[in-house]
Amino acid sequence: MVAVDVGKRSAAVLVSDAQRRRLLGPIDFPMTAAGVAGVITKMQAVLPAGLIRVGVEAAGHYHRPLASPSVWAGWEVVTLNPAHVCEQRRVMGRRRIKTDALDLEAIIELLLAGRGVPVGELPASIAELTAWARLRQRRVATRVATKNQLLGQLDRCFRG
Numbered sequence: 507m508v509a510v511d512v513g514k515r516s517a518a519v520l521v522s523d524a525q526r527r528r529l530l531g532p533i534d535f536p537m538t539a540a541g542v543a544g545v546i547t548k549m550q551a552v553l554p555a556g557l558i559r560v561g562v563e564a565a566g567h568y569h570r571p572l573a574s575p576s577v578w579a580g581w582e583v584v585t586l587n588p589a590h591v592c593e594q595r596r597v598m599g600r601r602r603i604k605t606d607a608l609d610l611e612a613i614i615e616l617l618l619a620g621r622g623v624p625v626g627e628l629p630a631s632i633a634e635l636t637a638w639a640r641l642r643q644r645r646v647a648t649r650v651a652t653k654n655q656l657l658g659q660l661d662r663c664f665r666g
Contacts, residue, residue, distance in 0.1 A: 508560040509613035511606045512569040520610035532607050561617040573625050584622025
């Protein structure tokens with residue numbers, strides 16, 4: 507089990523086995539290509555062969571670069587709801603304390619319980635729908651900007 511707690515510029519990782527023994531971490535690393543490559547190298551040195559589950563706590567949009575199957579090639583990647591992680595921390599008796607280490611322990615417990623939404627490639631229909639929605643957003647934004655510019659020019663020409 508690999509638990510990943512994501513921040514704005516850095517992330518923390520904890521590696522554990524199915525018997526809840528820590529194999530590595532918690533380790534903080536920068537969210538750069540070199541930082542991720544370095545921590546994956548450290549993890550591969552201590553991880554046993556077999557199925558490896560990576561749990562990434564969703565954190566706004568900050569978690570998206572690390573919640574990709576291409577980053578964790580060959581490993582099962584799941585995202586976890588932050589409310590579930592908070593509830594698990596409460597169940598563990600640490601409701602009011604929020605640290606990366608406690609979040610990582612809660613993520614490990616959720617992974618062992620089989621929680622999390624698998625991350626995968628988007629189906630073609632969802633990807634097409636996303637592209638159409640973004641196209642519409644751009645068109646609406648252009649229309650609004652043009653309208654605002656024209657109204658501003660009219661206000662300057664015809665005061666009051």
